[in-house]
Amino acid sequence: MIDTEPLFESLIDGILDTGYGVVDSFLSPDEVIALRSQLQKRQAAGQFREAGIGSGQAAVEKAIRGDEILWLDTATATPEEAAFLERIDQFIGYVNRTCYLGLRDSELHYARYPVGTFYKRHLDRFRADSRRRLSMICYLNDNWQPTDGGQLAVYLPQAEGGEQTTLIDPIGGRLVCFDSGLLEHEVLPATRDRLSITGWLRTA
Ligand SMILES: O=C(O)CCC(=O)C(=O)O
Numbered sequence: 648m649i650d651t652e653p654l655f656e657s658l659i660d661g662i663l664d665t666g667y668g669v670v671d672s673f674l675s676p677d678e679v680i681a682l683r684s685q686l687q688k689r690q691a692a693g694q695f696r697e698a699g700i701g702s703g704q705a706a707v708e709k710a711i712r713g714d715e716i717l718w719l720d721t722a723t724a725t726p727e728e729a730a731f732l733e734r735i736d737q738f739i740g741y742v743n744r745t746c747y748l749g750l751r752d753s754e755l756h757y758a759r760y761p762v763g764t765f766y767k768r769h770l771d772r773f774r775a776d777s778r779r780r781l782s783m784i785c786y787l788n789d790n791w792q793p794t795d796g797g798q799l800a801v802y803l804p805q806a807e808g809g810e811q812t813t814l815i816d817p818i819g820g821r822l823v824c825f826d827s828g829l830l831e832h833e834v835l836p837a838t839r840d841r842l843s844i845t846g847w848l849r850t851a
């Protein structure tokens with residue numbers, strides 16, 4: 648059992664200090680393996696759909712994003728998925744106790760970016776409801792190398808003008824979290840399939 652409070656605290660500190668938080672063992676290696684095999688099973692069973700853009704995700708637009716997704720649902724969750732959802736609920740509780748954000752619930756999906764696909768620079772709130780307060784991505788990749796590509800690029804406005812770009816490797820077990828309305832970001836193409844759980848923590 649992972650002691651989660653220090654992880655939660657460093658995510659929040661990161662968001663407040665630099666605009667995004669990163670922790671490297673949000674999931675243990677065993678949890679990454681379990682969730683990755685669950686993702687692969689569901690994908691093999693044909694449960695994934697091409698992700699869309701715009702509210703309701705109606706339009707599939709490969710020039711903007713090329714991932715395939717499957718929404719997680721407590722009603723159909725396996726024990727390993729339920730454990731993940733439970734940890735996200737703990738994070739929501741922690742954020743509400745320490746930052747008074749008034750988060751109410753989460754929406755989370757598996758994502759698979761096939762080789763060569765990407766998600767162009769965007770803000771997560773543009774296409775959805777304003778209840779999305781925090782974005783989070785948890786990576787499920789095995790032994791990801793910088794040469795595999797697929798980095799998450801985050802664009803940070805600088806006080807003196809201009810911006811700084813930071814590249815984050817999608818390493819298994821790593822979780823990235825940021826303000827959905829503030830941080831522009833992009834998924835770069837990779838030379839391997841790139842696997843994750845992505846989601847939003849929402850206010851009422
Ligand atoms: O997978 C990532 O690193 C980011 C995904 C993303 O930006 C999104 O789904 O909105």
Ligand SMILES: [Fe+2]
Pocket residue numbers: 769770771782832
């Ligand atoms: Fe995004």
